[in-house]
Amino acid sequence: MSVLFLGGEDPAGWLEEFKRQAPDLELRTWADRGDVTGIDVVLGWRHPKGAPKHYPNLKLISALGAGYEHILGDQERPKGVPVVRLIDLKLTQAMTEYVLLHVLRYHRQLPQFEQFQRERRWVKLPPPDTDSRRIGILGLGALGLDACRRLTELGFPVAAWSRSPKCVDNVEVFHGAAQLDAFAARSDILVCLLPMNAETRGIIGAKLLSKLPRGAYVINPARGGHVVDAELIAAIDSSHIAAATLDVFHTEPLPSDHPFWAHPKITVTPHIASTTNPRSAVPQIVDNIRRVRAGKELQNRVG
Numbered sequence: 001m002s003v004l005f006l007g008g009e010d011p012a013g014w015l016e017e018f019k020r021q022a023p024d025l026e027l028r029t030w031a032d033r034g035d036v037t038g039i040d041v042v043l044g045w046r047h048p049k050g051a052p053k054h055y056p057n058l059k060l061i062s063a064l065g066a067g068y069e070h071i072l073g074d075q076e077r078p079k080g081v082p083v084v085r086l087i088d089l090k091l092t093q094a095m096t097e098y099v100l101l102h103v104l105r106y107h108r109q110l111p112q113f114e115q116f117q118r119e120r121r122w123v124k125l126p127p128p129d130t131d132s133r134r135i136g137i138l139g140l141g142a143l144g145l146d147a148c149r150r151l152t153e154l155g156f157p158v159a160a161w162s163r164s165p166k167c168v169d170n171v172e173v174f175h176g177a178a179q180l181d182a183f184a185a186r187s188d189i190l191v192c193l194l195p196m197n198a199e200t201r202g203i204i205g206a207k208l209l210s211k212l213p214r215g216a217y218v219i220n221p222a223r224g225g226h227v228v229d230a231e232l233i234a235a236i237d238s239s240h241i242a243a244a245t246l247d248v249f250h251t252e253p254l255p256s257d258h259p260f261w262a263h264p265k266i267t268v269t270p271h272i273a274s275t276t277n278p279r280s281a282v283p284q285i286v287d288n289i290r291r292v293r294a295g296k297e298l299q300n301r302v303g
Contacts, residue, residue, distance in 0.1 A: 001041075001293070002040070003026065003039070003043060003289060004039045004041070004055070005029050005044070006043060018286070021282050021286065022286045037055075037056055040058060040060070041062065041289050042055065043285065044064060044071070045064040049076060053076050053077065058078055058081050059081065059292045060288065060289065061083045062083075064285075066095075066141075066142070068085045068195075069196045072302065083301070084298050084300050086284060088281045088284070091276050091277065092146050092274075095143045095274035096143070098247070098274060099150075099273075102245045103219065106242075106245075107133050113125075130154065133188055133189065135158045135159070136160070136161070136186065137151075137158065137171075137191050139195070139222065140166050140173070143193045144160060144162075145168065148160055158170070160173050161173075162174075180208065181211045185211055185212070188217070189216065189217045190212060194223070195222075195223075196222075196223040201225050204227045205228035206228065206231040206234070209235040210240065214240050215240075215241075215242045216242065220245070220246050221248060226248075227246065229259075233259060233260075243267070244265070244266050245266075246266060247273040288300075
């Protein structure tokens with residue numbers, strides 16, 4: 001039986017790593033998939049909806065990234081075929097680096113100093129107090145947990161919000177819709193690391209933004225659909241929100257005429273916060289392929 005790369009991702013680097021680490025596996029790409037009855041595993045990342053249904057002997061669908069909502073949300077997905085997510089420590093580290101970079105950028109007032117440089121002004125601002133800069137993390141999955149850990153190590157007071165109750169050392173945890181406003185009210189820098197689903201779509205909109213303290217910052221490296229673009233711009237233009245850093249967008253690449261590009265208080269990065277590293281991810285994927293073929297319990301199953 002064969003493993004198929006089901007579109008949405010350039011397979012070259014993946015194929016090289018699979019051949020190096022698991023040369024016994026037969027691999028196919030979308031362009032040369034051949035007889036579909038010989039495919040029992042598909043690997044995908046934002047592949048076309050309904051694509052997995054064409055493989056009658058499918059035993060496993062594996063995501064090639066941290067997100068998997070596009071797979072679970074596919075109403076045409078074959079029923080009974082398990083779905084596994086990818087938990088890549090390299091991916092988590094990269095995301096945490098991005099979060100730390102932009103939290104510290106705002107905390108240490110770098111945008112203001114950059115403006116002073118453009119104006120050729122020698123201006124010293126009062127030093128920030130780490131103990132008083134409250135960080136709020138939306139989402140307590142693997143990415144959110146690691147960001148919380150690293151931020152608390154730096155001395156920031158950190159809170160997090162999740163849909164269900166959780167307990168995290170040195171972190172004030174809020175949960176459920178009833179506690180979202182209270183969480184927002186104590187978040188001077190809001191970082192979104194949520195998955196995308198019906199409950200989280202548009203969560204960074206006028207209602208939540210209005211609950212943040214005046215002068216708060218927003219950082220979103222999760223999903224573009226979390227942000228209501230016009231409402232974020234309005235909150236910044238009113239000076240209620242000081243600035244935002246965005247790595248993900250409703251349409252990618254971000255259209256050249258989108259107002260985010262030219263806004264002086266919005267930092268745009270081209271979906272580079274964190275990408276899956278094939279070298280570190282392949283062993284986990286191979287392990288699940290071998291497990292499903294041997295009838296064993298899968299790791300990181302989500303559906």
